Amino acid sequence: MNKVIYIIAIAGCLLVGGCKKFIDVNKDPNRPSSVQEPLILAPAELVVTQSLYAGNVSTIIQEYVQTMALNQPVPNSGTYFMVQSDMNGDWTVLYATCLNNLARLDSVATLNGNTNYAAIAKILEAFCWGQGTDLWGDIPYTQALAGAGNYTPVYDKQEDIYKGIQQLLDDAIADIAKQGVVLPGDDDYLYKGDMAKWQKLAYTLKARFYMHLTKAPGYNAATQADLALQALDKGMAANDDDLKFPYQGIEGQENIWFQTFLPGSTFILASGFVDTLKARNDPRLTYMVKPAKETGLYTGRQIGSAPGSLEAYSRPSDFYQGANAFNYVVNYSEALFLKAEATLIKSGFAAAQPVYQQAILSHMTKLGVTSGAISTYMTARGTLTAANALQRIMEEKATANFLSIENFTDWRRTGFPVIKKVLNGSSEVPRRLLYPQVEVISNPQPQQSARLTDRVWWDQQ
């Protein structure tokens, strides 16, 4: 009898042990648990430039600055209609798609001693944090990206986030200085591993973020201008240094703006942009805008008006929205306009004028405008006076920064180019975005009642 029990017990153990082994098949064969830096960098660059910088939130911002319009009836995002759930996707892109992966890239690269990859990750991270806080004000920063470690990160003050951004860029510059051996190659769509260009970008971004604080409480414009000018000295030096994502025009992988302006989306250019170029006789009109299919004319749509025939309006030219166009993320022209504004603050309009003209020229040569047209335009608009200096600089900067989110930040900060509330707008022109509903539900915080018309910390009167 004992023998029988013994045998049953062994059989039982084998059975249970065998069973445990039999069901131990839960290792994912479809997805890897660790990958090397180049495999993270490539998609990270795509999502930062395409989904974050040029994604849904960008089209809404372009409507606020009246560059783009929807051919839809009122109310719509262009007439300042927004509910918190509209922001779920973009907030997820910011944190889960972009920042979480960049932070991971940074830590993997640092662990492996690949300082160049770490530097790029930090620079792109700073870029993302910058866009996030400029649009949403106070956002989670120190407690963010902890996964299961913290399901309810508190929202940091924007001022602290700005300090963090400058620190990140400084750390990136220090990483580049280490001259790491391992360089990115084709996985770096943006600069193909040219660390000198990454460094210039880091400095230009430092300058940009310094200048954002010209009106921030506790900061003064002159100091910020100084810091900016110092950084710009080591920043971008030519159109070649532009941070731009190249597209090959492959079907299904076309330029993001090409996809955004497909007829199905009903996005076209707004009258705010097209009419402005026409009013100034800006030769860039034909280089930046396409004639409408139906009429052959350069027509922008008035935001808030009743929908018209879609093809009676214009879209951007192929330079910006062709299937194989570049997606311009940070322009050399912006560096020059930052310098112009900083010079204006520090030294006055006369000193700023040549920088200002250089800035316009950089954009026009990039577009391929003929020299004759350039000089005509310079005669008309190239002169600064004490009264119009800031306005002119900002207006031209907005044109050179076509389709950039920076235009919204610049308008908030300087009031130029002048933007008036649209027809049938449901409020005054927004100055920030709503917090997403997904945060309100999963991470309730006191800041989440902010409205579109509230001001972020640096956006003071």
Place this chain on the structure above:
Amino acid sequence: MNPKPYLLFIIAIVCCVGMRVYAQSVPLKGKVTDQAGNPVIGATIKIQHSSKGTTVGADGTFELSVEANAVLEVTAIGFDPARVNVANQTTITITLTENKKELNEVVVTALGVKREKRALTYSTQEVKGATLVEAKEPNIVNALSGKVAGVQITSSSGTPGSSSRIVIRGATSFYGENQALIIVDGVPVNNDETGNLNSGPGTNRLADIDPAIIENISVLKGAAATALYGSAGARGVIMITTKSGTGVTKKPSVTFSQDVSFETPWLPEVQDKYAQGEYNTVTKQYEYFNGEDKKTSSSWGPLMDTLTVNGQKLKKYNQLKDFFKTGITSNSTVSVNGGNGLSDYFVSYSYLKQTGTTPKTDYDRHALFAKYNTKILNNLTSTFQLNYSSSQNDRLPEGYILEAPIWTVLTAPISWNPLPYENADGTQRVFRYSRNNPYWVLDNIYNKATVNRFIPVITLHYTPTNWLTITERMGADIYSEQDKYRESRGSAANPPGRIIEQNLNYRQFNHDFIVNATKDVGSFNLNLLLGNNVYSAYNQTEYAKGTGLNIDDFDNIGQASAITYNETHYQSRKVGFYAQANVDWKRMFILSLTGRYDGSSVLSRDKSFYPYGSVAGSFVFSELLSPAVTDVMNFGKIRLSYATVGNDNVRPYQLNTPYQLPQGSGDAAGVAGIIFTNYAFPFQGQTGYLLSQTLGNPNLKNERLNEVEVGLETNFFHNRLGLEASYFVRKTKDGIIPGVPIAPSTGYAGTTVNSAQMQNKGLEILLNAKPVQSKDFSWDMTINFTRIRNKVLAIYNGQSQIGNGFTSIIVGQPYGAIVGTMFKRTASGQLLIDDAGLPFSDSTGVIGDINPDWMGGISNTFRYKQFSLSFLFDMKKGGDIQNNVDGYGYFYGTPKATEDRADRVVPGINASDNKPNTTVVTGQDYWRRLNAVTESIIQDGTYVKLRTISLSYDFGKSLFPNSFVRSASFIVTGRNLWIYSPHFTGGDPEVSSFGSSSGSQGMYSFSTPTSRSVNFTLKVSF
């Protein structure tokens, strides 16, 4: 060594043997037959006052050693028991009389065990195979519609091969599978929805099984009934038993049947008065747009009757009638069965060919089924069966995507001629931008799904003694599916065109080893069942997408400018040990206990094994009633059960946070603007991986479903009237939510947790009546009624709402609450009107509930001599639907309701000055405002349907009296001939345009309407 114990032992044996010798037992050979002389299979013979006995073989014979003058007790289900004194006979024939009055229904229960219905302690319902075939539905799920209490069946679209959804006793999981488990002859089969590579429903794979091979279906509803089936059974089980050759004479018999049916769609009503156009705010007129050089999406043009262009009146087009056609279905079945006492066989082949009411859609299915039963040894029987089906389904995209042709058909202006669909330069000719011409779609977009499926099952029954049965069952479900989608260049949604190839490989193996012992001890009948189950499922998807087509009329993906390919596969395994004990006292008190211990591969390693079980009891109180009462109520039983089931309703590989191939598709749709951002890696020659946005949960454990059920079963007037009622309460605890949203600032958009709680309470009533039963005329009636109330009790961490496709999961609301924008109203409920004179919305809230208040079905069968008339009414009260067709339609001015487009003052209170509104608005502005507020398109889906009505004539032998034709019948069936749906403006409110998944429910969008049809059947047996 002490010899004494051994000696005593030997003496004892000798004595025992000796005593037997003294008793003079003789071998007895016998046969048990019924009054017609046919063998009674399954009869049991027991020697009175002893434990010896046997069961008869397939020919009704038996052998038994008996003493002289022994008394045999013979019992068989469906017969009066008999007591026979053997006297001195060595051969004996025992005749049993059929117990017509107390014919105890035998029901197939879990694991294929047949039990008397009276002995069950839980709720089941049976549907006979013949009833299923009467429904003339190619898909078994649809054939069950309206027949079973506690079961809700929702069809999706009218395209041939479209899926249907079957849920028993309410949803139990947020994002996991809620549909019932399907078991065929003891083996689970897959019922996933596959086959659609674009938008719209696919086919649920139960469609591969031909209804003609089904003997009957047992619906096991509660957790007590299904506790032996493991976790998946907690959602209810549809137990399908296929036909066998048993029980027929030795001669093979052939049956042939041919169906032909004609289908016409239930079309929604559109306005037929106004032409294409828009309201001109300058001229204050509705202006005509011709759709050629003046395009608009809308039909806010002038009245057609008074409109002239260049002096001519315009031709009116009925876009719906011109596009849809009559669908034709043909179904041919031939089956052979026969046997020779030791073995029997059943073979059936069907060919179904169905063309849809939308042109270029069809569903073809070949189904072959063969079953061979044989007696290998006297106590070892085996069954070998194979089910093979091969099907092809052609369909078009459906729903609110730009490629869907029905969107354009349902909203095209009546003033526009849709043909020719191409301009001279080869571009599409459409009345508006951003859509395809529906006739262009017919020639340039297709979605083909080809499925080959094998379901082999081997069953062995070994009965070494009369009280012990050992069953070994191995079954597999293997299918391979090839899907192909093509969209030509020039499509509005994808101008470069694309081809998608997808291959699915599915393999599932199931093995059961069961030991079943039955013993009578005094007035107790004890039954013990022990078993082991091993289950393994593997599925693989290969997906290749080619974008940018370069050659017309050529379908190979190689021509694409960019081709991406990816492959994923999933493997899961389960092991279970189970036991069931039934104690039956005097056939009056029945106690049933089950227990199961499962291990599943998808849960965390230290939580992968979990136990569960049930306890149930029933009391047949009619046994205690006096004969006077039992003349009225001949059977009465109350039952009570409690069950807890552990469940692993989640996909594999949820424990970790890996990297995954980044794929974007429409990153965050803009408000009223859809951005197409399709990117996939490899991208421009680079591979890449980004972190998964779902945080893994390494501590994932099983969820738990607890159910209490109380029921009453009664039969009156010797089974002329039967009433069954059940009430249940079931609660899901620790429910798994894969991907519950968390704050993205954590770095992740979701995680998998065990925190869901949901509850279902319901009442099921089934009434069977035979009001008239005479030789020539009989009338049978069945009424079923179901009322289920679902409530979500908890989600995660105090979160009160998460999304689920078109509905939302909200704590305190039923699963399937519709959330959307609602009109702003005063405290007393009046509409608030803005300064433009229109009502408006500034908030979202719960605006509907897709769950019905109650459901029911009434079926009647009248038989008069050779004629038989039966009809089934199916009704559903409540159950809201989002009518997306009207939603878009209000913008375009196409639904019938928008015929009312005169200028008006909307009754309500002005929001600024609180005075009654007096601002005049145009019809166009009014309807367009309604389009913007979801509340206006929530419609109550109440319906009463005449689901089937059929008239059949049984020729009997009268047609060919002396020929080999044994029987013939001719049947005319009408399906969906009449629908009463007072609040729904589409054709048929039983709709789910995007398919059978949980998140798709409650939405009517641009899908093929369901049809009304007339079916002619001729059935002949030889």
